[in-house]
Amino acid sequence: MSIVIIGGGPAGLMAAQRLAEAGHRVQLFEAQATVGRKFLVAGHGGFNLSNSDELAGFASRYGAEQPRFAELLSHFSPDDLRAWAADLGIETFVGTSGRIFPVAAHKPADLLRAWLGRLRALGVEIFTRHRWLGFAGAAGLRLRDENSGPGTGREFVIKPTATVLALGGASWAKTGSDGAWVPLVQEIGVPVVPFAPANCGAEIAWSEFFREKVGRVPLKNIALRVNDGPAVRGELLLTEYGVEGTPVYALTPAVRAALSAGGPAVLHLNLKPDLPPAALLQKLRQPRGKASFADFLKRTLHLAAPVPTLLRELRPDCANLNAEALAGLLTALPIPVSGLRPLDEAISTAGGISFSAVDEHLMLRQRPGTYVAGEMLDWEAPTGGYLLQGCFSTGAWVARGIAEGLG
Ligand SMILES: Cc1cc2nc3c(=O)[nH]c(=O)nc-3n(C[C@H](O)[C@H](O)[C@H](O)COP(=O)(O)OP(=O)(O)OC[C@H]3O[C@@H](n4cnc5c(N)ncnc54)[C@H](O)[C@@H]3O)c2cc1C
Structure with a gap:
């Protein structure tokens, strides 16, 4: 019995960690040559992991999705995020603006390296240069091993016990978040709100x-x-x-x-x-x-x-x-x-899989056993740590839903 995560951004990696810690076999497939590319880009301009806002104020940053995020944030809060980073050897501090940063000695790459080391130790199998191509029947996922080059390679189908889709939004396509997944979910009738630039000039x-x-x-x-x-x-x-x-x-x-x-x-x-x-x-x-x-x-x-x-x-x-x-x-x-400014330049994107398409565990109504986390869902929030916290919290939340469902 294995759980498959598609997409190696912060949402997918967090879901992988939580599920592996709960004792599940986890396989993560990432289209790019390395995971966490946008996470590393986030590190160039300040790298606020979260924010010290009190929880009610924090949740209000997610606009119409405030009630849902209040629940998600109380399951995996900014304090939990700081404790998680500390557990990986990365201490954090609250800046004068209320934003939470890793202390100066730690670069984003240090955090990602420590995180990947932990995932390896937990037995998470990470397959890079593996692109998800869509669903295959009621239980399968189509994937392509692109190690021989983008757009080519062996195609195969796997049938996991549960799937987490964490494919990101549609900005900074060079990091892998290109929004090319939209037709793949629309094919099975999942409503997707058109992308629009958020947090942009x-x-x-x-x-x-x-x-x-x-x-x-x-x-x-x-x-x-x-x-x-x-x-x-x-x-x-x-x-x-x-x-x-x-x-x-x-x-x-x-x-x-x-x-x-x-x-x-x-x-x-x-x-x-x-x-x-x-x-x-x-x-x-x-x-x-x-x-x-x-x-x-x-x-x-x-x-x-x-x-x-x-x-x-x-x-x-x-x-x-x-x-x-x-x-x-x-x-x-x-x-x-x-x-x-154009969508690709935006720090984040509004739009994505509509919340009406998922249940309270963020599981697709059209496809039981398939969950969605991170920026690929239709939410937006300002900069200041709310984006990464939203991705981490949705990642932890789907892991909980899957673990409970299987448990
Ligand atoms: C310049 C910049 C600065 C930022 N600064 C901050 C900040 O300081 N604080 C903050 O909170 N947030 C910041 N962000 C936002 C933050 O980086 C994102 O919100 C976050 O990375 C989204 O995480 P995610 O896991 O949902 O998706 P992503 O990080 O986008 O990851 C999705 C992954 O899915 C993979 N993928 C896509 N399609 C497929 C497929 N078909 N098959 C397999 N894999 C696929 C992609 O290659 C990618 O690795 C910044 C963003 C940018 C661009």
Whole structure:
């Protein structure tokens, strides 16, 4: 009796570990030459494994799926994740932002290496360069050994006791998460919500002058909102194609909703979120004298380059505004969004297998014995550790469902 996991990302590897620990024979098939490629990519830009949010707040990050994630997170919580990492010899710490990171001495590759060592010790068999091609009858899985080259090789069918599909979303295709699995599950009638970019940059139609002059530069300590929505704090990155950064990523769902409703998606940038409105106004009422607009902003509000250029780009007459109008502009600078960056660039994807297609154990209703974990399910969450935690928690959850079902 063996359990088969398809996909060697964090969700699949966690399911494999939990099932092997419960005494099951586990075989994991991964299409790429190595497992955990996106996991390693996640490590390049900070590598937040999870977040120290209290559980109710944590679950609310999964939007419409909050109740389900509240249950998943209480089964495998951020504390469990930290204990799991510590058990692999990787200590973690909570950063000032609340994000949970491995301590500096540990690189993502160290964590993955230790994890794979543990899986080997538990007897998990990992077959890389093995691509899942679809279902075969009521109980089988079609696989191809691609060790001789992508798209070629011996095809075979296996009939596991239970299967976990953990094939990821549809961004960063070079890591293996290419979304090519969609027709394979649609074939048996599983509803899949179309993919859309999540946690990605927004495109702005900057002038050529602005693109050349400003390039890529951060704006620290700002607040950003979409239309009349709630504001998000953080650091904004101006780029040649638009804006990036944590607040933009957090607002992707709102931008996407506004754009798909055909309406305008306008970001409102507050450059001075910590200054009370009266204090801001008082500073702007100071006489400007002979100082240029840029010097005045720098002297009174410490707003240096590229802020004056940004203001002129979006409001050419900004230097001539009175104090009240300028205060309004500095606290709600409208930036019209023309689109979102392409799917493949996104940190994560919205869409995937609809939750209506799975039961409370994340088992496909159409195919008893086949479970789904990780980003291939239709959920989204902001950056800050919520993505990996969601993948780990769904991986642990399906392992529990299978172990209970077999037990
Ligand atoms: C730039 C970047 C930075 C990120 N930073 C963070 C971060 O700091 N914190 C955080 O929480 N999250 C972060 N993430 C997100 C996180 O990496 C993903 O959410 C997570 O890796 C998804 O895990 P998964 O197991 O669901 O899928 P994946 O990691 O995508 O794994 C799916 C696996 O399935 C394999 N596969 C696909 N199709 C087949 C097939 N037909 N047969 C066999 N195998 C197949 C793929 O090759 C892949 O190895 C980041 C992502 C990116 C791109």
